[in-house]
Amino acid sequence: MVSEEAPRPSSVGLGALALLFGRLGFTAVGGPAAHIALMQRELVDQRRWLTEGEFLDLVGASNAIPGPTSTEVAMYTGRRHGGIPGLIVAGLGFITPAALIVGVLAWAYVRFGARPAVNEVLAGVKPVVVAVVLMAVVRLGRTAFTSRLLAGIGVGVLAAYLAGLTEPVLLLAASAVAATAGSGQRPTAGGATLAAVIGLPAVAATQTASPDLPRIFGAFLKIGALLFGSGYVLLAFLRRDLVLSYGWLTEGQILDAIAIGQLTPGPVFTTATFVGYILRGVPGAVVATVAIFLPAFVMTAVLEPMIAKLRAKPVTAAGLDGLNAAAVALMVGVTWFLAKDAVVDVPTALLAAGSLAVLLRFEVNPVWLMAAGAAVGLAFL
Numbered sequence: 506m507v508s509e510e511a512p513r514p515s516s517v518g519l520g521a522l523a524l525l526f527g528r529l530g531f532t533a534v535g536g537p538a539a540h541i542a543l544m545q546r547e548l549v550d551q552r553r554w555l556t557e558g559e560f561l562d563l564v565g566a567s568n569a570i571p572g573p574t575s576t577e578v579a580m581y582t583g584r585r586h587g588g589i590p591g592l593i594v595a596g597l598g599f600i601t602p603a604a605l606i607v608g609v610l611a612w613a614y615v616r617f618g619a620r621p622a623v624n625e626v627l628a629g630v631k632p633v634v635v636a637v638v639l640m641a642v643v644r645l646g647r648t649a650f651t652s653r654l655l656a657g658i659g660v661g662v663l664a665a666y667l668a669g670l671t672e673p674v675l676l677l678a679a680s681a682v683a684a685t686a687g688s689g690q691r692p693t694a695g696g697a698t699l700a701a702v703i704g705l706p707a708v709a710a711t712q713t714a715s716p717d718l719p720r721i722f723g724a725f726l727k728i729g730a731l732l733f734g735s736g737y738v739l740l741a742f743l744r745r746d747l748v749l750s751y752g753w754l755t756e757g758q759i760l761d762a763i764a765i766g767q768l769t770p771g772p773v774f775t776t777a778t779f780v781g782y783i784l785r786g787v788p789g790a791v792v793a794t795v796a797i798f799l800p801a802f803v804m805t806a807v808l809e810p811m812i813a814k815l816r817a818k819p820v821t822a823a824g825l826d827g828l829n830a831a832a833v834a835l836m837v838g839v840t841w842f843l844a845k846d847a848v849v850d851v852p853t854a855l856l857a858a859g860s861l862a863v864l865l866r867f868e869v870n871p872v873w874l875m876a877a878g879a880a881v882g883l884a885f886l
Contacts (some may be wrong), residue, residue, distance in 0.1 A: 517554055517586035519594045525552070526579050526598035530771045531606075532872045533575075533599075534879075535634035537773065538839045540575030542641030543871060548582060555582065557648040562812050564645075565828035568835065569676050570808065571731055572801035573774045576600060580801060584809040592806055596798070603771020604778045604794050610765050611782035611790065626768055629882020630875050631847030632857035637871040638840045640864050645833050654686055655830040662834040667841070676831050683827025687820050716753050716784050718792050724751070725777050725796035739763070739776060753784055774798060856881060 525547060533540045541564060548555045555563070560578075563585075567577035576599055583595025650656040662675045716724075728742050743762070747753045754762075762783070766776030774797050781793025815821040848854050860874050 517591075519587050519590060522583050522587055522591055522595045523598045526583070526595045527602060529579070530599045530602035532770055534630060534768070534770045534872075534875050535637065536843075537573065537575040538638045538641075538836055538843070539634045539871075539875075540772075541578060541836070542637045544575065544578055544582075545641050545644065546871070554586065557645070559585075561645060561648055561829040561832070562816060562825055565676075565825060565832045566808060566812055567805075568672065568832045569680075569828060570804050572729055572804065573772045573798070576772045576774065576798070577801050577805050580805040581809050581812075584805055589806060592802065592809070596802055596805075600772060600775065600794070600798055603769055603775045604790075606769045606771075607765060607775045607778040608782060608787075608790050610769065611779045614761065614765075614779070615783060625882045626879045628847075628853065629856065629878040629880065629885075631843065631878075632853045633860045633871070633874045633878035635840060635844045635847050635857050636860035636864055637874070638836065638843065639861060642833060642836050642840060645836070649826075649829045649833040651826075654683065655826055658682060658827055659830045659834040659837075662831040663837055666835055666838040672835055675835070676828055679831035679834075680824040680828040683830070684820050684824035687823025716751070716789075718785060718788060720751075721781060721784055721789055722792050722796045725781070725793045726799060728777075729774070729797040730800040739766075739773060743776070743780065747780065754780065758783060772798075852885065 529540070529543060529547070533543050545560055549557055549560050563578050563581040564574070567574045567581065570577065576596065579599040580592050580596040583591035583593070585591075587594065646659075650659055658679050662679050665675055666672070724746055728739070728746070732739060732742055743754075744756070744759050748756055748759055759780075762776050762779045763773075765779050766773045769775065775794065777793040777797040778790045781789035781791070783789075784793070812825075815825055844857070848857050856878060860878070863869055863874060864871065
């Protein structure tokens with residue numbers, strides 16, 4: 506069982522949730538792993554709204570369901586401290602700033618026919634993100650890997666992930682192994698429902714005419730309900746549906762949309778805002794954004810109350826521990842791939858090493874380091 510290190514406050518108001526996640530929505534760049542690292546710092550280290558164990562439970566639960574992982578962590582936190590209103594406030598606080606920024610960039614893209622010079626900015630930000638995520642992995646790993654079994658699960662999940670296995674399968678397997686060890690029972694057959702869900706994205710879509718708002722809503726609702734994984738997985742979904750099946754966008758437009766989603770703060774899923782604007786202007790942007798995030802709101806509203814109940818029973822608590830160990834192992838894997846993509850020469854290696862040294866030595870907000878990395882990228886990379 507994970508340790509409970511620091512008590513959370515008796516109550517957190519809706520205003521405090523709105524301020525925190527609204528600020529993160531404006532400043533949290535670098536993708537889901539970086540967002541989780543920033544949330545761990547804010548929610549556990551600074552505000553103590555959650556303990557390390559509680560935070561890991563939320564991260565594990567978010568990894569186990571479709572949708573944007575870091576956004577779901579925000580929603581779970583809001584649901585825990587403010588009920589359904591808190592969930593809505595936290596979720597909208599994190600999503601809305603990013604969607605507005607992406608919407609403005611989409612307008613400029615359509616108006617002027619080009620995207621900003623994102624490659625230089627990303628070249629400076631990515632090495633800093635590697636350092637930020639590495640720090641979070643170390644902190645969360647101390648809480649997640651509290652036994653040889655959980656450490657072994659983490660090593661196995663990491664190896665399988667690097668070998669190419671998908672996240673949902675690994676998370677389910679890790680939870681099942683830990684729960685079985687906790688109960689002393691043999692594993693039971695299962696996983697058909699999960700396999701069916703994983704297999705659904707492979708179903709070919711039917712060619713349709715030019716998109717109206719209901720078609721846009723349906724396309725992005727399906728993505729939000731089925732997508733596990735990173736922004737690169739989102740790219741695969743968008744390309745298959747909107748380029749190959751529907752013919753709504755070109756290959757270049759999809760790549761530009763993903764680049765904008767990675768550059769801007771907040772959830773990468775706000776790529777949907779960009780695509781929706783290209784397809785049908787402001788109404789399309791609103792419809793696509795609502796549709797892709799709606800499943801996450803519904804699932805976190807239903808599942809959050811169950812997490813505490815699962816933690817209260819030995820067998821299901823063991824399953825959560827296995828899920829958390831797998832989630833941290835996946836973060837290690839993501840960090841490896843981020844590092845391969847980000848640290849490509851001596852300047853980027855120095856930027857990553859310098860950022861890690863600053864984080865180890867000083868209590869500095871990682872957002873400022875990311876801003877500095879963006880400036881270095883624009884000036885020198």
